[in-house]
Structure formats: C-alpha cells, structure tokens
Amino acid sequence: MDKKLVIAAVDVIASNTDILCEILVRLPASSLIRFSAVCKLWYSIIMSMPFRIHHSRCLAFANALPPTGIYFYNCLAKVQNLESLSLTDNVSSLPPLHDELTTSTAIGGDVVEVIDFKVTQSCNGLFMCILTERSNTSTSRKGLVYNPVNKFRYVLPTCTVSDEWEYYNLISYPEPPYYKALCATYLAGGNLGVSSMGLYMLEGDSWRHCGSMDATGHGFDSGVFWNGAIHWIGVYFSVYFVVSSEEVGRIELPMAPRGPCNQKLRYFGESGGHLHLIRVKNLYAKKFIVLELDKDTLTWSMKYRVHLAKLISTFPEMAQQTPSGTQYAYSILSLIRGEMEEDSVLLLTIPGKVVTYNLVLKTVNVIRELPGEVHDTLRFDHLSSYQYTASFAPGEDWTIDPK
Amino acid sequence: MVKLKSNDDKEFEVEEAAVIQSEMIKNMIEDGCATSVIPLPNIDSKTLIKVIEYLNKHINMGKAAETGEEDDLKEFDEQFVNMGWEELFDVIMAANYLNIHELMELCCQSAADRLKNKSVRAVREMLKITNDLTEEEEQEIINDAPWAFEGPEIDDTVN
Numbered sequence: 375m376d377k378k379l380v381i382a383a384v385d386v387i388a389s390n391t392d393i394l395c396e397i398l399v400r401l402p403a404s405s406l407i408r409f410s411a412v413c414k415l416w417y418s419i420i421m422s423m424p425f426r427i428h429h430s431r432c433l434a435f436a437n438a439l440p441p442t443g444i445y446f447y448n449c450l451a452k453v454q455n456l457e458s459l460s461l462t463d464n465v466s467s468l469p470p471l472h473d474e475l476t477t478s479t480a481i482g483g484d485v486v487e488v489i490d491f492k493v494t495q496s497c498n499g500l501f502m503c504i505l506t507e508r509s510n511t512s513t514s515r516k517g518l519v520y521n522p523v524n525k526f527r528y529v530l531p532t533c534t535v536s537d538e539w540e541y542y543n544l545i546s547y548p549e550p551p552y553y554k555a556l557c558a559t560y561l562a563g564g565n566l567g568v569s570s571m572g573l574y575m576l577e578g579d580s581w582r583h584c585g586s587m588d589a590t591g592h593g594f595d596s597g598v599f600w601n602g603a604i605h606w607i608g609v610y611f612s613v614y615f616v617v618s619s620e621e622v623g624r625i626e627l628p629m630a631p632r633g634p635c636n637q638k639l640r641y642f643g644e645s646g647g648h649l650h651l652i653r654v655k656n657l658y659a660k661k662f663i664v665l666e667l668d669k670d671t672l673t674w675s676m677k678y679r680v681h682l683a684k685l686i687s688t689f690p691e692m693a694q695q696t697p698s699g700t701q702y703a704y705s706i707l708s709l710i711r712g713e714m715e716e717d718s719v720l721l722l723t724i725p726g727k728v729v730t731y732n733l734v735l736k737t738v739n740v741i742r743e744l745p746g747e748v749h750d751t752l753r754f755d756h757l758s759s760y761q762y763t764a765s766f767a768p769g770e771d772w773t774i775d776p777k
Numbered sequence: 778m779v780k781l782k783s784n785d786d787k788e789f790e791v792e793e794a795a796v797i798q799s800e801m802i803k804n805m806i807e808d809g810c811a812t813s814v815i816p817l818p819n820i821d822s823k824t825l826i827k828v829i830e831y832l833n834k835h836i837n838m839g840k841a842a843e844t845g846e847e848d849d850l851k852e853f854d855e856q857f858v859n860m861g862w863e864e865l866f867d868v869i870m871a872a873n874y875l876n877i878h879e880l881m882e883l884c885c886q887s888a889a890d891r892l893k894n895k896s897v898r899a900v901r902e903m904l905k906i907t908n909d910l911t912e913e914e915e916q917e918i919i920n921d922a923p924w925a926f927e928g929p930e931i932d933d934t935v936n
Binding site: 392393396397398400401402404405407408409410411412413414416417467468469470523 | 869870873881885886888889892893894896897900901906907908909910915918919922924925926927928930931
C-alpha cells in the first residue's frame, strides 16, 4: 500500500541536492569521478568547488581510512614505471601517474623535458614527487605536489639555502589547501662528523625556516607523516618534527634484533593512523615482529608476530640453498591496516608473485604475478610502495589562479 | 512521554529522553510547542516505527561506552540499515526532517557503501535516474578519466 509513497522518496532523494550531497560526500573520489556520468545534476554537484572542498575536508578528518590502493615501483620492469596495485576486488581502480608527469612542456621556445620523476611520499590523495627536468640550457631538480584525480600540480619553489640535496615532505592538513610542504636540507658549516638539518615550511611561494635538528645517521629521503608530525627513521632513534608546535624531538628505538646483517630496517610506514616499524636480524629472516608506536607515550611496542613458515611451505621456491645455509627470498612492500583488525595485511614480494599475508589470520593471497629472477625479489624495499586514497585535494579552484 | 503522529494518523508514545535526539523535536519541546501530540506530516507509520526503534536503542549511548555495550550498538546499527533502498531513503528523509544527526550519518554512509563500486548504469537503475547527458557529454567525461570506468571491482548488478 505504501508503494507510491516509497517510490516518491527515491525520486525526492535522487533530485534533492542537499541530501544527495550528504550521500555523495561519503564516496571515494574514484567512485565520484565515475558517477559524474550519471546525469547532469550529479555532474554539476560533483564538479562544483563547494562539493570538492567539503569532500576534501571530510577525507582530511577521516584519517583512519584504509587505502584505496597501492602504487609501487616495479624495479623488475625494463622501464621503472610506477604501477598501481589493487589489493582486493573491492579496491577501486587507480588513476595513471607516469604519463601525466613525464610530458614535456615548451616554455617560450625552450623545450623542458622531464628526464626523471620519482614519487617520494603519498598523503591525502596527493603525491610528493621529485622531477628532474632538462632544458636546452640546464638540468634542474624540482619538488612537485600532484593529484592524479583532478590533475592538480604545484611545482614547489626552490629552497636555496645551500647547495645540498633537498628533501620534500607532504603534511596532511585539515584546512584548505589540505596539505603543507616541508623541506629538509643539510646545513653547511656543521662540525666534523655532525651534520645539521634545516627545516623549512612552505608559506605562500616561499620557504620559512622553522627549525633544525641533528641529522646524523638518518635517512631524510623517507619521511613519514603520522599523528601530526613528520618522522624520519635512524639506526638508534627516530627524529620528528611536529607541524603545529614546530617542535623537534627524538624517539629511542628498542634494541634491534641481533644478527650478522647491518641493514636491519625492512619497513617504516604509516597505515590507517598507525606507525609501524619492522627490523630483522638478517635479510632472510623468516620470523620477525612488527612494532607500533604508541601515540601517547611515544614508545614502540610489539603489535604483530610474523612467522612465514606457512607461506614458505605454500611457496617452496622462497627457500634458497646457499653456502651459508637456507635463505628465504621475500621483501616487504607495505603494511596495510584494515578497517577491521583481521583485515590487516603485509604486502610481500616473493619469487614471481606479490602476495598479501594476513597478520591476524595468517592466511596468504596471491595479488598478482611478478615475472623476474628469484634474486630480484629482494630488490624491493619499503621505499618502493605508496599507499593511496583518492581525493579531490586541494579542493580549491587552483585552475583560475595557480599561484 | 511525547506523542508523535505519523501522516497516516497513527500515534506513538516515545520517552522524552529518546525523542530529543531529534534536534527538531528538542527545539519544539524547549519552545513549549509540543503540548499534546506532535504531527509529522512527512513521515508514514512504517518509517516512524523504524526511527523510534533507532531512538530507543540509542537513548543510552553515552552509557554504552562505559558498560562495554559499544559492540552491541554497532551490531544494532549494522542490522538496522539492512533494508531495501526505498525503505532506507524513507528513513534518510525522516532523519533529515527530524534532524537526527547520527541516524542521518548512519543511513547516508550505508547508501554510499552500496553505491561505491556500482557502474553508472547500475546507479541510474537503482535510483531511477533518467540520464539527461548527451552521448557526447557522457563520452567526454569517460575520456577525461578512463581509469575510473574500468576495473574488476565495478559492479553492474542492481540490488
């Protein structure tokens, strides 16, 4: 008897902009791009700046979303392209990155060719990339903020404090433009053996000095944004820069597992609001633990215990006999925390495959084939992959005035 | 107790503590406009029963966290939105009209989750939307971001 009324409600919502917005704003950006082809009303809502700003804001506050996918450097391919990886059938397709960024541009007769680009960080749907450009007269290295969904691109101004390498980091920020950029560069004039890092925050079109820190023994090419701060991992401790207070600090690391291998760090990354660290006693360890940093006490503690025995028995090609004993060929691409605890997985490369290893259920799923030599499996590291959530950030209408 | 009347003339008694989760009714009560029966001309009895069920369950939400009933509430919410599109939209309309923030959030999220992986065709059919874009316009949108229209996750079924 209610049939008539009921259909009316569907009709009302499908054409009621306010309520429709309430539903659409909860969809991932990749679905919205698709749904802009539903009808004129949907197109005009999804394309409108107020909607995109609203969407970016909701996403910026929901910082515990599982990623929509992974981009990773397939170092086994002839040309090292950034490939996208769907984790399950439920993960949306990802926009292409490579072609968009390597197109040459002509500026006043001077052809600028992009000879190299490398993603260094992914945050809020935005990528931080390093572009190496060659023109008729010179070669330059630039930081670029890029969103493949709306093709937003912002070339960072050069931070000319020294001749040293500059490291750029992305910071997720809950207000427009939903990101900030931080530049870290070595300062000249440090004492022998002690290097000092200058930190600069992007403000408008220039960099403002906002702090400095002792940089000895830290890899500044792998800054991770977590809990309002950028963290850089070292051997005995990590250093961090808190965005709101501009305070710098350091966190002691627990003793690394004893073993013959010098390079113990296998993974340092953020997922779903959690910061993880994996160190191993040697490159081929089949047992290791995953540490997680506590938000309040800033201390590391064990989160998962990983034993790859079952994985190795399923894929015996992982076991390699060498003069120094049995070794296990795998590398850690990423750790992804799911919405549910039991959805949390490690993304691993093993000979010929990319697999997920469920950290709770200990189950294994093959994600895709990965042709290459057995030894190549070990060539991936934690800087090879980037978790990604599509967004419309920065949300503002940058096309009118890109500055 | 507060009396609510649906548009098909059925009356329901609800505890005041439960009903004031609706901003609209809360304001009415505060302004002294809710004397005997509050008529709700936009809501039928079937939908109102659902809304009241939600209000009653969520009345002690503050206490739930203390007594470890959070999981219970989560389970209730999951069960609650397990309804057809038409019913869901009725509840969204009612939640919007009554201004019940949490219920609106819950139902809109459920609607979004159902749509997330659907194809354009499936969305049109599920929501009975007539496509008023020309073929050229539609093709242009697809050409601009072909990646968003392909992929194993896209679901063309209507349910």
